[in-house]
Amino acid sequence: MALIQTAVREQVGIITLDQPAKRNALSKSLIDEIVASLADFQARRLRAVVLRAQPGTKVWSAGHDVDELPASRRDPLGWDDPLRHLIREIETFPAPVIAMIEGSVWGGACETVFACDLIVAAPSATFAITPARLGVPYNIAGVLTFLNAASLRIGKEMAFTARPVSAERAERLGMINHVVPAEELEAFTFDLAATICDNAPLSIAVMKEQMRILAGAHPMSPQGFERVQGLRRVVYDSDDYQEGIRAFKDKRRPVFRGR
Ligand code: LCV
Secondary structure: OOOEEEEEEOOEEEEEEOOHHHOOOEOHHHHHHHHHHHHHHHHOOOOEEEEEEOOOOOEEEOOEOHHHOOOOOOOOOOOOOHHHHHHHHHHHOOOOEEEEEOOEEEOHHHHHHHHOOEEEEOOOOEEEOOHHHHOOOOOHHHHHHHHHHOOHHHHHHHHHHOOOEEHHHHHHOOOOOEEOOHHHHHHHHHHHHHHHHHOOHHHHHHHHHHHHHHHOOOOOOHHHHHHHHHHHHHHHOOHHHHHHHHHHHHOOOOOOOOO
């Protein structure tokens, strides 16, 4: 059963997340379908991609599929995790990927949206960074995605509180490009995509790649990286990590004890 819908409108590829029963959770299966669609769009030399959910949805995506997080003692967001693969595919896709958002966006889906090149949202959209809600040690490339979207102060508030940020506040803070009334969202987004398609695709592709390289150009010593990985291991080996996932599955509030 397809977990996404795809379409092509002139030179724009459209990917619609379509697994409402699981609130479009980013499972490996759903991510594999997105990645395959991006490869097809690249082969067809499309000049923009719109990544959206079903019209009128209350939840754009509930983030990483919690059922696919390792029980413990294994890095939950290592290089080969499907979410990490999706982020890299979006960042390296040789044309702009525009996230069109209605409803709430959670955790790994929030990073996915922030990894997109442009974000157009309806007023109903909210954005939440949720590792602290689950007891997950987010990975360092993911933290950089967040810091490239929000200031350090706002990034800390979102990460430490796990509270959703409204579309209006996100736009005011420069975290998203436009907030547009829901009834105008589709027309506005596709008009933006059409403008991009009228410009030089090779020039756009090279500027997108330059900005990716420059945005990721942060010096980190081998010692610094090893320290981060050691700290993350303490977290994903902790009782709190297991409690966070168990509480989610039990549909109850987690009780974190700091060990
Ligand atoms: C699997 C799900 C999910 C889901 N996975 O509907 O950033 S990190 O580090 O946290 C990273 C690891 C990450 O992204 O983790 C996931 C972060 N996501 C969240 O914390 C959001 C979790 N979901 C929710 O809070 C609620 O589902 C929302 C508010 C999104 C929607 O609430 P609503 O009442 O509309 P339900 O909670 O009833 O969910 C409907 C079905 O989708 C499943 C959920 O288990 C339920 O399945 P059943 O019908 O089998 O009970 N589901 C929701 N989110 N991330 N499965």
